[in-house]
Amino acid sequence: MIVLKAAQEKILSALQAVAGIVERRHTLPILANVLIRKTGGSIELTTSDLEIQVRTHAELGGDAENFATTVGAKKLIDILRSMPADQTVTLSAAQNKLTLQGGKSRFTLQTMPSDDFPLVQEAADFGPAFGVPQKVLKGLINQVHFAMAVHDIRYYLNGILFVAEGNSLTLVATDGHRLALAQANLEVEIPKQEVILPRKTVLELQRLLKDEKEGDEQLIEMRFAGNQAKFSFSGMEFVTKLVEGKFPDYNRVIPKNHKNSVTLGRVPFLASLQRAAILTSEKFKGVRVNIEPGTLRIASSNAEQEEAKEELEIDYGGDAIEIGFNVTYLIDALLNMSNEMIKLELQDTNSSALITVPEQLGFKYVVMPMRI
Secondary structure (H helix, E strand, O other): EEEEEEEEHHHHHHHHHHOOOOOOOOOOOOHHEEEEEEEEEEEEEEEEOOOOEEEEEEEOOOOOOOOEEEEEEEHHHHHHHHHOOOOEEEEEEEEOEEEEEEEEEEEEEEEEOOOOOOOOOOOOOOOOEEEEEEEHHHHHHHHHHHHHHOOOOOOHOEEEEEEEEEEEEEEEEEEEEEEEEEEEEEEEEEEEEEEEEEEHHHHHHHOOOOOOHHHHHHHEEEEEOOOOOEEEEOOEEEEEEEOOOOOOOOOHOOOOOOEEEEEEEHHHHHHHHHHOOOOOOOOOOEEEEEOOOOOOEEEEOOOOOOOOEEEOOOOOOOEEEEEEEEEHHHHHHHOOOOOOEEEEEEEEOOOOEEEEEEEEEEEEEEEEOOOO
Protein backbone atom coordinates (compact mmCIF):
# COMPACT_ATOMS: atom_id res chain seq x y z
CA MET A 1 0.00 0.00 0.00
CA ILE A 2 1.14 3.56 -0.73
CA VAL A 3 1.40 5.35 2.64
CA LEU A 4 2.20 8.75 1.15
CA LYS A 5 3.09 10.33 -2.15
CA ALA A 6 4.13 13.99 -2.27
CA ALA A 7 6.96 16.41 -3.08
CA GLN A 8 10.17 15.82 -1.10
CA GLU A 9 10.04 19.29 0.51
CA LYS A 10 6.49 18.76 1.80
CA ILE A 11 7.28 15.40 3.44
CA LEU A 12 10.62 16.63 4.79
CA SER A 13 9.03 19.74 6.33
CA ALA A 14 6.40 17.65 8.20
CA LEU A 15 9.05 15.23 9.49
CA GLN A 16 11.48 17.94 10.57
CA ALA A 17 8.73 19.62 12.58
CA VAL A 18 8.46 16.59 14.88
CA ALA A 19 11.98 15.14 14.77
CA GLY A 20 13.79 17.73 16.91
CA ILE A 21 13.19 15.83 20.16
CA VAL A 22 14.28 12.43 18.81
CA GLU A 23 17.44 11.07 20.44
CA ARG A 24 19.67 8.90 18.25
CA ARG A 25 20.76 6.80 21.22
CA HIS A 26 18.06 5.75 23.62
CA THR A 27 17.51 2.82 25.96
CA LEU A 28 14.25 2.18 24.09
CA PRO A 29 15.17 1.73 20.38
CA ILE A 30 11.61 2.56 19.25
CA LEU A 31 12.02 6.14 20.55
CA ALA A 32 14.42 6.76 17.64
CA ASN A 33 11.39 6.20 15.39
CA VAL A 34 8.54 8.39 14.20
CA LEU A 35 5.02 6.99 14.57
CA ILE A 36 3.20 7.28 11.22
CA ARG A 37 -0.56 6.90 11.57
CA LYS A 38 -2.71 7.18 8.47
CA THR A 39 -6.47 7.71 8.75
CA GLY A 40 -8.08 7.97 5.34
CA GLY A 41 -6.23 10.70 3.44
CA SER A 42 -4.70 12.35 6.51
CA ILE A 43 -1.32 11.46 8.05
CA GLU A 44 -0.37 12.01 11.68
CA LEU A 45 3.33 12.01 12.61
CA THR A 46 4.28 11.61 16.30
CA THR A 47 7.61 11.52 18.13
CA SER A 48 8.35 11.13 21.84
CA ASP A 49 11.23 10.95 24.33
CA LEU A 50 8.86 9.84 27.14
CA GLU A 51 8.80 13.38 28.58
CA ILE A 52 7.94 15.39 25.47
CA GLN A 53 5.61 14.37 22.66
CA VAL A 54 5.23 16.25 19.38
CA ARG A 55 2.53 15.54 16.83
CA THR A 56 1.63 17.10 13.49
CA HIS A 57 -1.02 16.43 10.84
CA ALA A 58 -0.42 16.65 7.11
CA GLU A 59 -2.10 15.82 3.81
CA LEU A 60 0.55 13.85 1.94
CA GLY A 61 -1.39 11.83 -0.63
CA GLY A 62 -1.18 8.04 -0.82
CA ASP A 63 -3.93 5.41 -0.54
CA ALA A 64 -6.99 6.31 1.53
CA GLU A 65 -6.67 3.40 3.96
CA ASN A 66 -6.04 3.20 7.69
CA PHE A 67 -2.48 2.19 8.52
CA ALA A 68 0.12 2.66 11.30
CA THR A 69 3.81 1.87 11.72
CA THR A 70 7.04 3.34 13.10
CA VAL A 71 10.32 3.94 11.25
CA GLY A 72 13.71 5.53 12.06
CA ALA A 73 13.11 9.31 12.04
CA LYS A 74 16.64 10.60 11.46
CA LYS A 75 17.34 7.97 8.79
CA LEU A 76 14.20 8.94 6.89
CA ILE A 77 15.11 12.63 7.12
CA ASP A 78 18.71 12.01 5.97
CA ILE A 79 17.44 10.12 2.91
CA LEU A 80 14.89 12.81 2.05
CA ARG A 81 17.48 15.58 2.48
CA SER A 82 19.69 13.92 -0.10
CA MET A 83 16.93 14.15 -2.76
CA PRO A 84 15.94 17.16 -4.91
CA ALA A 85 13.27 19.39 -3.30
CA ASP A 86 10.77 19.15 -6.16
CA GLN A 87 11.07 15.39 -6.61
CA THR A 88 7.93 13.33 -6.00
CA VAL A 89 8.60 10.77 -3.29
CA THR A 90 6.56 7.64 -2.59
CA LEU A 91 6.56 5.72 0.66
CA SER A 92 4.95 2.30 0.44
CA ALA A 93 4.48 -0.46 3.03
CA ALA A 94 4.77 -4.24 2.68
CA GLN A 95 5.78 -7.04 5.06
CA ASN A 96 7.06 -4.99 8.03
CA LYS A 97 9.16 -2.79 5.77
CA LEU A 98 8.76 0.65 4.21
CA THR A 99 10.08 1.38 0.74
CA LEU A 100 10.94 4.95 -0.16
CA GLN A 101 11.24 5.77 -3.84
CA GLY A 102 12.16 8.98 -5.60
CA GLY A 103 13.36 9.14 -9.21
CA LYS A 104 15.68 6.16 -9.68
CA SER A 105 16.52 5.90 -5.96
CA ARG A 106 14.99 3.22 -3.79
CA PHE A 107 15.47 2.59 -0.07
CA THR A 108 14.01 -0.25 2.00
CA LEU A 109 13.68 0.49 5.72
CA GLN A 110 12.92 -1.74 8.68
CA THR A 111 9.87 -0.84 10.77
CA MET A 112 8.69 -1.54 14.33
CA PRO A 113 5.03 -2.10 15.32
CA SER A 114 3.00 1.03 16.08
CA ASP A 115 1.44 -0.63 19.13
CA ASP A 116 4.88 -0.70 20.79
CA PHE A 117 5.31 3.08 20.52
CA PRO A 118 5.06 4.61 24.04
CA LEU A 119 2.72 7.59 23.84
CA VAL A 120 2.83 10.19 26.62
CA GLN A 121 -0.12 9.83 28.98
CA GLU A 122 -1.86 13.21 28.87
CA ALA A 123 -2.99 14.80 32.13
CA ALA A 124 -6.73 14.87 32.81
CA ASP A 125 -6.76 18.21 34.64
CA PHE A 126 -5.57 20.79 32.08
CA GLY A 127 -6.58 24.33 33.02
CA PRO A 128 -8.25 26.83 30.67
CA ALA A 129 -6.61 27.45 27.30
CA PHE A 130 -5.25 30.87 26.38
CA GLY A 131 -3.63 32.10 23.17
CA VAL A 132 -0.54 34.24 22.61
CA PRO A 133 0.87 35.40 19.24
CA GLN A 134 3.72 33.06 18.28
CA LYS A 135 5.98 36.02 17.57
CA VAL A 136 5.51 37.35 21.13
CA LEU A 137 6.37 34.04 22.82
CA LYS A 138 9.35 33.41 20.54
CA GLY A 139 10.60 36.94 21.26
CA LEU A 140 10.40 36.36 25.02
CA ILE A 141 12.19 32.99 24.77
CA ASN A 142 14.94 34.56 22.61
CA GLN A 143 15.56 37.19 25.30
CA VAL A 144 16.05 34.77 28.21
CA HIS A 145 16.96 31.26 26.97
CA PHE A 146 20.75 31.77 27.19
CA ALA A 147 20.58 32.25 30.99
CA MET A 148 19.15 28.76 31.64
CA ALA A 149 21.41 26.37 33.52
CA VAL A 150 22.79 23.28 31.77
CA HIS A 151 22.83 20.01 33.78
CA ASP A 152 22.69 21.83 37.12
CA ILE A 153 21.99 19.60 40.13
CA ARG A 154 19.40 22.24 41.08
CA TYR A 155 17.20 20.76 38.36
CA TYR A 156 14.63 23.60 38.61
CA LEU A 157 17.26 25.93 37.07
CA ASN A 158 17.51 23.77 33.90
CA GLY A 159 14.52 25.48 32.33
CA ILE A 160 12.47 28.66 32.18
CA LEU A 161 9.96 29.94 34.71
CA PHE A 162 6.74 30.83 32.94
CA VAL A 163 4.45 33.22 34.84
CA ALA A 164 1.08 34.15 33.34
CA GLU A 165 -1.09 36.53 35.32
CA GLY A 166 -3.69 39.15 34.39
CA ASN A 167 -2.65 40.44 31.00
CA SER A 168 1.08 39.88 31.38
CA LEU A 169 3.34 36.96 30.52
CA THR A 170 6.79 36.81 32.17
CA LEU A 171 9.63 34.41 31.37
CA VAL A 172 12.60 34.10 33.74
CA ALA A 173 15.81 32.06 33.42
CA THR A 174 18.79 31.87 35.78
CA ASP A 175 21.82 29.65 36.32
CA GLY A 176 22.66 31.17 39.71
CA HIS A 177 25.27 33.58 38.31
CA ARG A 178 22.99 35.64 36.07
CA LEU A 179 19.27 36.12 35.56
CA ALA A 180 17.28 37.20 32.50
CA LEU A 181 13.66 38.35 32.68
CA ALA A 182 11.41 39.31 29.77
CA GLN A 183 7.80 40.41 30.02
CA ALA A 184 5.07 41.11 27.47
CA ASN A 185 1.58 42.54 27.79
CA LEU A 186 -1.16 40.46 26.22
CA GLU A 187 -4.56 41.34 24.87
CA VAL A 188 -6.21 38.62 26.95
CA GLU A 189 -6.68 38.19 30.69
CA ILE A 190 -5.07 35.00 31.99
CA PRO A 191 -5.72 33.21 35.29
CA LYS A 192 -2.53 33.11 37.41
CA GLN A 193 -0.29 30.21 36.40
CA GLU A 194 3.33 29.55 37.26
CA VAL A 195 5.24 26.62 35.76
CA ILE A 196 8.85 25.66 34.91
CA LEU A 197 9.34 24.45 31.34
CA PRO A 198 12.31 22.06 30.82
CA ARG A 199 15.33 23.25 28.84
CA LYS A 200 14.72 20.82 25.95
CA THR A 201 11.10 21.99 25.60
CA VAL A 202 12.18 25.64 25.56
CA LEU A 203 14.78 25.07 22.82
CA GLU A 204 12.32 23.05 20.74
CA LEU A 205 9.62 25.75 21.01
CA GLN A 206 12.23 28.33 20.04
CA ARG A 207 13.01 26.28 16.92
CA LEU A 208 9.38 25.70 15.91
CA LEU A 209 7.64 29.00 16.67
CA LYS A 210 7.26 31.52 13.87
CA ASP A 211 8.63 35.01 14.35
CA GLU A 212 8.14 36.42 10.87
CA LYS A 213 5.05 38.31 9.73
CA GLU A 214 2.86 35.21 10.04
CA GLY A 215 3.89 34.87 13.70
CA ASP A 216 1.95 38.08 14.42
CA GLU A 217 -1.39 36.61 13.42
CA GLN A 218 -0.79 32.97 14.33
CA LEU A 219 -1.47 32.12 17.93
CA ILE A 220 0.02 29.44 20.12
CA GLU A 221 -2.61 28.01 22.44
CA MET A 222 -1.38 26.96 25.88
CA ARG A 223 -2.83 24.84 28.66
CA PHE A 224 -1.24 23.80 31.94
CA ALA A 225 -1.89 20.90 34.29
CA GLY A 226 -0.18 19.96 37.56
CA ASN A 227 2.83 18.35 35.88
CA GLN A 228 2.25 18.92 32.16
CA ALA A 229 1.94 21.68 29.59
CA LYS A 230 0.22 21.44 26.23
CA PHE A 231 0.86 23.75 23.28
CA SER A 232 -1.06 23.83 20.00
CA PHE A 233 0.22 25.89 17.06
CA SER A 234 0.72 25.74 13.28
CA GLY A 235 -1.09 22.38 13.02
CA MET A 236 1.11 20.90 15.76
CA GLU A 237 0.43 19.56 19.22
CA PHE A 238 3.22 19.63 21.79
CA VAL A 239 2.87 17.95 25.21
CA THR A 240 5.65 18.21 27.79
CA LYS A 241 6.37 17.29 31.37
CA LEU A 242 7.02 20.26 33.65
CA VAL A 243 9.99 20.63 36.00
CA GLU A 244 8.90 20.18 39.59
CA GLY A 245 10.56 22.36 42.21
CA LYS A 246 10.57 25.88 43.59
CA PHE A 247 12.10 28.51 41.32
CA PRO A 248 14.14 31.20 43.17
CA ASP A 249 12.33 34.44 44.05
CA TYR A 250 13.50 36.44 41.05
CA ASN A 251 12.11 39.75 42.36
CA ARG A 252 14.60 39.64 45.24
CA VAL A 253 17.51 39.13 42.83
CA ILE A 254 16.77 42.15 40.63
CA PRO A 255 18.62 45.19 42.04
CA LYS A 256 16.55 48.27 42.77
CA ASN A 257 17.69 51.90 42.82
CA HIS A 258 21.31 51.54 41.72
CA LYS A 259 22.69 55.07 41.96
CA ASN A 260 25.09 54.87 39.00
CA SER A 261 23.85 54.30 35.46
CA VAL A 262 25.16 54.79 31.96
CA THR A 263 23.42 54.43 28.58
CA LEU A 264 25.71 53.21 25.81
CA GLY A 265 25.64 51.68 22.33
CA ARG A 266 25.10 47.90 22.43
CA VAL A 267 27.18 47.12 19.31
CA PRO A 268 30.38 49.03 20.26
CA PHE A 269 30.20 47.65 23.83
CA LEU A 270 29.71 44.09 22.50
CA ALA A 271 32.61 44.44 20.03
CA SER A 272 34.96 45.68 22.79
CA LEU A 273 33.98 42.77 25.05
CA GLN A 274 34.46 40.23 22.23
CA ARG A 275 37.95 41.57 21.52
CA ALA A 276 38.89 41.54 25.23
CA ALA A 277 37.54 37.96 25.51
CA ILE A 278 40.17 36.72 23.02
CA LEU A 279 42.88 36.99 25.68
CA THR A 280 40.91 35.31 28.46
CA SER A 281 41.57 31.62 29.10
CA GLU A 282 39.13 28.69 28.80
CA LYS A 283 39.10 28.28 32.59
CA PHE A 284 38.99 31.95 33.53
CA LYS A 285 36.73 34.25 31.55
CA GLY A 286 37.10 37.31 33.74
CA VAL A 287 37.35 40.90 32.47
CA ARG A 288 37.82 44.10 34.49
CA VAL A 289 35.44 46.95 33.76
CA ASN A 290 36.44 50.44 34.95
CA ILE A 291 33.82 53.12 34.69
CA GLU A 292 34.51 56.76 35.47
CA PRO A 293 33.19 60.11 34.21
CA GLY A 294 33.48 60.14 30.42
CA THR A 295 35.21 56.74 30.01
CA LEU A 296 34.53 53.00 30.23
CA ARG A 297 37.57 50.74 30.13
CA ILE A 298 37.65 46.97 29.66
CA ALA A 299 40.78 44.94 30.42
CA SER A 300 41.62 41.22 30.30
CA SER A 301 44.76 39.13 30.79
CA ASN A 302 45.80 35.49 30.86
CA ALA A 303 48.39 33.15 32.41
CA GLU A 304 50.87 33.91 29.59
CA GLN A 305 50.84 37.53 30.81
CA GLU A 306 49.17 38.77 27.65
CA GLU A 307 46.64 41.54 28.04
CA ALA A 308 43.94 43.39 26.15
CA LYS A 309 42.68 46.92 26.84
CA GLU A 310 39.60 48.58 25.36
CA GLU A 311 38.21 52.05 25.91
CA LEU A 312 34.81 53.58 25.13
CA GLU A 313 33.73 57.20 25.47
CA ILE A 314 30.54 57.45 27.52
CA ASP A 315 28.21 60.09 28.84
CA TYR A 316 28.61 59.42 32.56
CA GLY A 317 29.09 61.57 35.64
CA GLY A 318 28.68 59.05 38.49
CA ASP A 319 31.10 57.31 40.86
CA ALA A 320 34.31 55.69 39.63
CA ILE A 321 33.75 51.92 39.86
CA GLU A 322 36.03 48.95 39.11
CA ILE A 323 34.16 45.65 38.77
CA GLY A 324 34.93 42.20 37.39
CA PHE A 325 32.58 40.09 35.23
CA ASN A 326 32.57 36.76 33.44
CA VAL A 327 32.82 38.19 29.92
CA THR A 328 30.71 35.36 28.45
CA TYR A 329 27.72 36.41 30.56
CA LEU A 330 27.85 39.95 29.19
CA ILE A 331 28.40 38.82 25.58
CA ASP A 332 25.50 36.30 25.75
CA ALA A 333 23.07 39.00 26.84
CA LEU A 334 24.18 41.57 24.26
CA LEU A 335 24.13 39.02 21.41
CA ASN A 336 20.52 38.13 22.20
CA MET A 337 19.30 41.74 22.00
CA SER A 338 18.61 43.73 18.87
CA ASN A 339 18.32 47.20 20.42
CA GLU A 340 20.77 49.98 19.64
CA MET A 341 21.18 51.29 23.18
CA ILE A 342 21.43 49.55 26.54
CA LYS A 343 21.49 50.91 30.08
CA LEU A 344 24.07 49.57 32.55
CA GLU A 345 23.29 50.19 36.24
CA LEU A 346 25.92 49.68 38.94
CA GLN A 347 26.13 50.18 42.70
CA ASP A 348 29.72 49.26 43.63
CA THR A 349 32.44 46.61 43.07
CA ASN A 350 30.61 43.87 44.98
CA SER A 351 27.00 44.31 43.84
CA SER A 352 25.21 42.74 40.86
CA ALA A 353 24.94 44.85 37.73
CA LEU A 354 21.60 45.41 35.98
CA ILE A 355 21.30 45.73 32.20
CA THR A 356 18.05 47.11 30.79
CA VAL A 357 16.87 48.49 27.46
CA PRO A 358 15.60 52.09 27.49
CA GLU A 359 12.72 51.48 25.03
CA GLN A 360 11.76 48.05 26.38
CA LEU A 361 10.66 48.17 29.99
CA GLY A 362 9.88 44.44 30.19
CA PHE A 363 13.51 43.26 29.86
CA LYS A 364 15.97 42.97 32.76
CA TYR A 365 19.32 41.16 32.91
CA VAL A 366 21.19 40.77 36.18
CA VAL A 367 24.81 39.61 36.27
CA MET A 368 26.82 38.86 39.41
CA PRO A 369 30.27 40.43 39.77
CA MET A 370 33.40 38.28 39.70
CA ARG A 371 36.55 38.62 41.81
CA ILE A 372 39.53 39.42 39.59
